[in-house]
Amino acid sequence: MCSSDLKIFWNAFWVDNPVFRQILGICSTLAVTNLVINTVIMDIGLVFATVMSSVTVSLLRNVTPRRIRMMVQVLIIAAWVILFDLMLKAYVPDISKALGAYVGLIITNCIIMGRAEAFASSNKVFPALIDGLASGLGYSLILLSIAIPREILGFGTLFKDTAIQITLLPESFTKWIIMVMAPGAFFMLAILIWVIRGWTERTGEDKH
Amino acid sequence: MVEINPFVILFAAIFTNNILLSNYLGMCSFLAVSREVKASYGLGFAVIFVMTATTALNWLVYFYMLVPAGLEHFWYIIFIVVIAAFVQLVEILIEKISPVLYINLGIFLPLITVNCAIMGASLFMIIRGYDFLQSVAYGFGAGVGWALAIVAMAGIRQRIARSNVPAPLAGAGIALIIAGIMSLAFMGFSGMIQVQ
Structure with missing residues (x-):
């Protein structure tokens, strides 16, 4: 990998990070962040779809x-x-x-289309x-940092209901049920955006 | 097919199972457009219309074309094509028939093709095994629920615009927190009916 490739990687990974810079594509995937294992599978699918459709679009x-071209791109992504x-x-x-339906909704995720x-x-x-x-x-990365907390x-666990389930919090801990229900994801994402933007603003990295 | 009264599904789709606040669908355009009440009304109505029509169309296409041909695996592609084609068609028709409506609604129509809520409603109706009437009720209800959420959000955001929000939280951040609180409020309805 030469330095220009590294630059492309860094730009796409952090500088133009789709979620907290552009607030794109949170729709279809936020719903699966209540369990880490679901998020991991969804992430694999998303990376797979993004890489493969970027390559195909570029080839064609x-x-x-x-x-x-928009229609062609949608069809490639859907395939x-x-x-x-x-x-x-x-x-x-x-x-x-x-x-469930959320795998299919990767198609309408603005990020893949945006990159293509x-x-x-x-x-x-x-x-x-x-x-x-x-x-x-x-x-x-963003999805995981929402899913883990x-x-x-x-x-009180990580990887619940799988072979590698890890129990982190004791039984005596009152579970915050709200975190795994719908509002939890909104709050977590808002806090994440707050923290990252606050941090980048302080270091003067943000040019918005 | 499940035996649920279409009216119950309609009610559930608007309140207890709001497609935006409990399924997180259609967030992109929700965050982008909800700055203004007027634009939110426009987009809301466009979503209600397109969602009702596309759930009906997709239901017919799925059960009368895909299932007999054994092509269920291609439903994602077919649904997205049906939605895109329908939106395009409506745009052309509205432009020809009513220029006033076109100015008010037309600009939102291209946005709708990529609105995940439209696609989501079609996928949910198949996964949950609704029949035709139930699907139309669900599509309409989900559209109304989405419109309700975005108009309420726009109203709140207009007030927020004059308040002193911490800089890193301004814009999307505060909108998400409001969405979270709205989602909490809508959870209050969930004791009323237990329908998926």
Whole structure:
């Protein structure tokens, strides 16, 4: 990896991080952040879909007619998401059921479309791959930092109901049920944005 | 098919299972547009209309085209194409028929294609096994619920604009906290009916 690739990675991963910089694409994935294991699976799907569709869009960039490129991009993304959905159904049917409609909603996630349109459609394959990977990972980082506090405070565990379940808080701890219900995700995301923006503003990194 | 009265589904979709506040769908346009009450009304009505129509269309397409052909795996692609095509068609029709309506609603229509709530409503109705009437009731109810949430949010945000919010929290941050509190308030309804 040369320095320009590293720069692409860093830009997509942190500098232009889709969630707290642009507040994009929180729709379809916020709902699965109540359990860490669901979030991890969702993250894998999201990174997979972003990388693969960035690569495909980039490969086809010279043969796609400009006027219908949006439609082509949506179809490419949908194809990869369907593939991921089928893999989930085959290998982890329980989690597939728990995620339900949200796997399909990866298609309408603005981030994948945004990367395809803003970067992959006008760049070579390898940089597009790096960019897709970095945006996917940057997004996953945010989701995980929402999911981990939610599950710990709400259930007192990590990786609940799996073979590697870790109980972190004792029985005597009163569980914050609200954290694993709908409002918890809103509050956690707001706090996260607050902390990160406050921090970057102090260090003078933020130019908004 | 599940035996639930369509009116119960309608009510549940608006209040106890609000698609925005309990399923987090349609957040992007929710955060972007809810700065103004007027724009929120416009987008809200557009969502109600498109959601009702696309759930009906997608239900018909799914059960009369995909299931007989054994192509259920392609539902994601088909649904997104149906939604995109429908929105495009409505845009052209409205532009031809009523320029006034086009100015008020038209600008929101392209936004709607990427609104996850529209797609989400179609996916939920299939997963929950609703029949046709239930699906239409659900689509309409989810649309009304979404519109209600965004208009309420816009009203609150107009007041917030004049208050002193900590700088890093301004904009999206405070909007999310308000959404959280609204979501708490809507949870109060959930004791009334237990329907998915």
